[in-house]
Amino acid sequence: MNAAQGDMSWPGRRVLGRSLLLAALLAAAGCRxxxxxxxxxxxxxxxxxxxxxxxxxxxxxxxxxxxxILAAAVAAADDVAAGNPLPQANLExxxxxxxxxxxxxxxxxxxxxxxxxxxxxxxNVLRVSFSRQNWEAxxxxxxxxxxxxxxxxEGFWIERPWTRSEQCPPALANVARPDKTASHEATPAPAAExxxxxxxxxxxxxxxxxxxxxxxxxxxxxxxxKLPKDAQATDRAFRIKxxxxxxxxxxxxxxxxxxxxxxxxxxxxVAVEFDKVVLEDAKTGENLAEWRS
Numbered sequence: 001m002n003a004a005q006g007d008m009s010w011p012g013r014r015v016l017g018r019s020l021l022l023a024a025l026l027a028a029a030g031c032r033x034x035x036x037x038x039x040x041x042x043x044x045x046x047x048x049x050x051x052x053x054x055x056x057x058x059x060x061x062x063x064x065x066x067x068x069i070l071a072a073a074v075a076a077a078d079d080v081a082a083g084n085p086l087p088q089a090n091l092e093x094x095x096x097x098x099x100x101x102x103x104x105x106x107x108x109x110x111x112x113x114x115x116x117x118x119x120x121x122x123x124n125v126l127r128v129s130f131s132r133q134n135w136e137a138x139x140x141x142x143x144x145x146x147x148x149x150x151x152x153x154e155g156f157w158i159e160r161p162w163t164r165s166e167q168c169p170p171a172l173a174n175v176a177r178p179d180k181t182a183s184h185e186a187t188p189a190p191a192a193e194x195x196x197x198x199x200x201x202x203x204x205x206x207x208x209x210x211x212x213x214x215x216x217x218x219x220x221x222x223x224x225x226k227l228p229k230d231a232q233a234t235d236r237a238f239r240i241k242x243x244x245x246x247x248x249x250x251x252x253x254x255x256x257x258x259x260x261x262x263x264x265x266x267x268x269x270v271a272v273e274f275d276k277v278v279l280e281d282a283k284t285g286e287n288l289a290e291w292r293s
Contacts, residue, residue, distance in 0.1 A: 064098040076255040077266040106168035107235025131220040147250035155203035201269045223289045237282035244275040
């Protein structure tokens with residue numbers, strides 16, 4: 001047998017075998033490469049980003065509460081008292097929705113003297129009344145508005161601005177209180193220097209071209225209800241829930257403060273736009289009535 005017809009030598013067969021094995025391995029690798037396994041390090045990052053997005057969006061759109069408003073007022077008052085520019089961080093509050101509860105009548109008489117209620121014993125009819133305050137002629141609010149042009153200003157003082165609680169305060173021990181089981185009438189406060197609790201207000205400034213229907217003016221919020229025959233005469237407590245939007249002054253800041261006396265805290269006001277006011281039973285949380293601007 002000659003070389004052309006005979007078997008390949010042993011070294012030649014070994015080289016050929018290795019070539020065929022390498023080709024088979026490469027083919028197998030090519031098949032597996034058509035369906036790659038995702039990298040383990042990239043998957044958790046995608047999942048984490050997907051889960052984080054809703055949380056960030058929810059935080060940006062969350063409704064501001066009493067704690068947020070108090071914090072912004074404290075920051076503004078601190079800078080004004082120190083002679084510094086207003087805090088840039090407060091600008092994040094502009095155009096945010098807010099929800100705030102204020103006690104208007106507390107059964108223990110500790111606060112909320114700007115509302116009134118009474119039950120007519122002959123008819124067993126409950127009447128609750130409260131009003132926005134009108135600060136149109138108050139020089140203090142002209143100072144707070146600064147460069148903001150307005151025709152009138154209406155709003156509410158936030159009582160006890162040193163606490164985040166929206167409930168009636170606990171009764172003080174060993175303090176005699178008048179009997180107010182049948183009614184609670186408000187006592188007008190003097191219009192001079194703000195009382196100690198009148199240090200923070202929420203106020204809506206109305207321009208001359210603002211719709212008149214948005215203003216309360218001298219119109220009080222009034223609620224009337226027929227009580228059950230077996231309703232007992234007892235101390236009652238009411239609060240209001242205010243919903244709206246934080247706006248801003250001419251400089252874009254949502255909170256302005258002015259110093260009225262060097263030895264007292266600044267008086268501050270948050271510029272807002274009122275949307276809805278709800279009367280609530282402060283003891284049960286029940287909604288009794290609501291008014292939309």
